[in-house]
Amino acid sequence: MRSLPVLPAAAGVFLTVAGFVWFVTEPAAGVPAATVSTPAAPVFASSMQGTRPDGQLTVRQEQLQTDPELLYLFDYYLSAQGEKSLPDILTAIRAELRQRLSLSPKALAQAEQLLNRYLQYKKALVVLEKEEAEAGSQLSTAARLRARLARLHQLRVTVFSEKDAAALFALEELRDTDALRRMEIFEDSQLSAEQKLQAYAKLDASLPARLKEEREAPQRIQNVEQQVAQMRVSGASEQDVYQFRAMQFSADAAYRLQELDREEQQWTSRIQQYQLALRQLLQLPDGPLHLPATLTPAQQMALQSLRNQYFSPQEQQRLAAYEGRT
Template structure:
């Protein structure tokens, strides 16, 4: 709920299971002519529907650490911020080809950075995309192996080796450090859970040691979803007690910041608008079914399809099944 700005954070071991990469990599244009057409279409394209109403993640995080080559120490962008930017746009694979998305990223870099830093960031993007492509091949190899903790560890080690071909140690730590910490923590917990020589009490002790040693950034990353849930529960309780939306805004602004509170308020408005549309649709659906009570099933379904097409977009219509018997 919090991230209507499309922030994309590494998902630990989930990041190792990259079968989906094969799907999005397959969406790349097959030849140079197709790629050129895709790139030229960007100038007139509004971008992916799923990114509308959001802002690119990553570019608003200047840092003196991990500055890009050619950037000043005070004006550089950290590599982690650039990876978040890349992933923000790459989250739309399936809606757009990889080449189209890459051009959108380059355009964003040109708008945001000076020429030297933009060129350095584009080179990093090229390496990142090549790495993703090699990762597809790597996953295909491991997909043939039996599942289990051993396979996950081998997959993790192979991915680490692969990354050294594309990134130096500084880049790798900044771009993947949190994901790696999450992966190592998860693998260690699997080892504890699968160790038959440990009693239940000993396993709890070992897990407590891991909890204590968990890096602060990883702990905060894992706590973030629970913090969002707690904040949402507080907002609902405040409304139940008669609190206004202004009261809710102040609650969220104090817990987060005004910008995040503004985004959450917009999400609330979008959700309320969606609920209103659903209520209107269900009422009209019932009216249509009643008026066609004696019609054939084909006629009723045709009328319902027309109703859905009139009130919802193609991307919205699959969600309607959750609201109907």
């Protein structure tokens, strides 16, 4: 699914630990709105253990607010492909939408229509990427990126309306445009190193507030988490940690960070148990763990059985580093 960026409470938070990504956001100020949260629910896929569905849906005057939050919800479930079939995933998404939007039939219909369009967009995106890979190009990286962003924008406004495409992808396109401008500066052979630094600084100064917050977020998270580590060494309780994080970010962000801490602990514990069982299975010596270069068919079968015991197919893709493989 979907380290870290946390934004201030009024903006949003992207969090990634042990392969799971969250987006935390606060309701926008202004028009009163009903923001629908997600209660605890059975785990949809094993890789989602300890997580909650992403995305806060907001309804204003019976109308669903179209914004990236809806896509975060869709992508949360779509990330389970490989563990779950697409029909099962779509069933889960629609059930989630019905649960959250049960009091607003109009908003529910909007959400389901946008889900259908998003699936259409995803399929078209696969085709676009395949065509790009097959075509190849002698263009510079910046030129290829510029052409790709143009194609992406055209695809979005074709599948969605101009209004919905802007609401769903405007921030992403701002990020992409900023990346393009930085690549153009990097590839400009007529600029000296000092001139490039000046051009980058000028871009930094002209960034929209939301992107500035995103760029500053990693350092802010790092500073807060360093203080959290010091608190724990000093004997602070998890409730103390939660309250401190809530003061720095928001109550919801603090809760999600707490969940990620728990998830990271569970992942570490599983890895340790697996490595111990792996050493016993293959009779490996003490010291750094390294799988033998060759295994007998019986050992390969036993190893795969052990992996299946501890990890989902998706999680097994991340085991190389923990097995001493490169």
